[in-house]
Amino acid sequence: MVQQVDLERMDPAAEPLEEKLHRVGRVAIGAIPVIGSLALETFNSIFEPPLSKRRTEVIRQIGEALNDLIEGGVVTEAGLQENEAFISTVAEVCNISLRNHQAEKLEALRNAAINSALPGCPSDDYRQIFLHFVDVCTVSHIRLLKFFENPKRWFVAHNRAEPYRAAVSLSQVIEHAMPDLTRNREILDTVWADLYQKGLVGIKQLEMVLSHESCFSKQTTSFGSKLIAFLSSPST
Template identity: 75%
Template sequence: MEKVNLETIDPKIEPIEEKLHRIGRAAIGAIPVVGSPLLEIFNSVLEAPLNKRRTETMLAIGAALNDLIEQGVVTEAGLQENEAFVSTVAEVCNISLRNHQAEKLEALRNAVVNSALPTCPSDDYRQIFLNFVDVCTVSHIRLLKLFEDPDHWFTKNKRSKPYQTTVSLSQIIASAMPELIENHEILDSIWSDLYQKGLVEVKQLEMILSAESCLSKQTTHFGSKLVAFLS
């Protein structure tokens, strides 16, 4: 079965006339300041890093899709006719240019792969989820994955669970991700954001619960759909 040709994605192989400023000029077109000075700055500073990000994103996506093609899950022809998949690829390429953190880029790659599957969520869900990844922090994603199944998370990551009879969600976070608990302003803002978006059930991190409750799922059905889309 024919696979995606990853060699044509690499700018070292791609014809020079096709790669020059394809992404960069589009980005500059969105900036209210125009003219040759800005283009010169772009040429000397931004073009290579932006092209590198785009290439790395497309290679990662292509490799993942080739795995699906080899497994017989999808076909190249089917992907070309899959409107949700095509739209997701276009959006992910744009979002990836604005992000550098590996966990966010991995989430974006997973979103593309999941959009190619029959289980892809509807357009409304897909758009909301991609917008979330675009504006969220890596800590948003980490906390969602932790509280999708805290008990499993501790086992999988070989971390010690808090063993008090009663604990709070903040104590769960302190045991799982101590670096997050050090800055309460940031953590409180992130958690408030997750709660307001309807992704987690509990509003207050300091609410005292039983250890069993704290180590059980805290994400909403909506939050679980997001975690699945990014996994």
Template identity: 55%
Template structure:
């Protein structure tokens, strides 16, 4: 089947972010005295990196398209007529320009892939999930992944549940499962609260003491599970 020529990727339309950059350059150049030098600073510091991000995003999307076409999951014509896919690509391009973390870029790539499938969530869910990726941190995504199935997360990391875990709390699970969050409760506690307020996890507090089975129980809501599946 015909695939996307990644060598020739070039946007036909100027993205909103580029329009903003162009308008900013015009505005800066209009400033008296310092306008010219500021334009040069703007161009040297921001323009090239933004173009690089845009190109990298287009290549990632092209790779997803080629993968789906090669596997016979979709056709080029089918993608052209898939409104959910086209809308997702447009939103992902915009969000990707505002983000650099590998975990978020991978989540966006998966969102593009899943939006092309028959199992793609409805427009309301899809827009809600993309908005979450845009607004959230990498820690949001990691915590939601972890508490979909803590035992599976720990096993995927090549580790085992400590044999001396009899009683404890969710903070213990978090800091064991995501080592970079050790002694970072001031960071992950408000993030957990945010996940709860968004209806993505079932438990409000991290401070309750419980048995090991409860510590390792899944706490993602049906909405949280649906979100993780869309980003996986």
């Protein structure tokens, strides 16, 4: 029988920063005379259950995916226990997940943990840079990067027809595909500038007019493609 990960006993390899802060907060509040115990009870009732639930859910999802890999013979539990890159990634993923609630970012973190268990996972430098990106980026960063990895495939997957014009700008393409992103132009410009500065996309100006074929071609750099691969499900 193939030995699987015991999901009931899985736990992060390190105490998350948020838990350290939570513990420090409890000590500080508990030291306050008279009101300390009441304030501490309030603090615990607000923060402890949601943080524990969030971390447990992330661990459960990673564990279920790992069991699928184990059943498929891709990895073994013994191998994972000796995989330092995987252990470090899972510990960091658990930390970052406590600071984020949006589904797209949590999915990206889960995929990063799973991909770190696979043969040929990115080196330490790449993994740390990629995880930091997820921690500090917005969902719009991830959405735009995934979209421009393969715009044509995105339109097909979302059953949308490409707007046909002989010449078009990237901002017009975004407006057609994701109109919600163009409603706040300051945010869109900031996000795009950030992606460009990090070397994840190759075109600096969203308003640059390109041919139809160029605009609907891949806009991510090789570095951006590696990031997207790391944050995507291994099955895709």
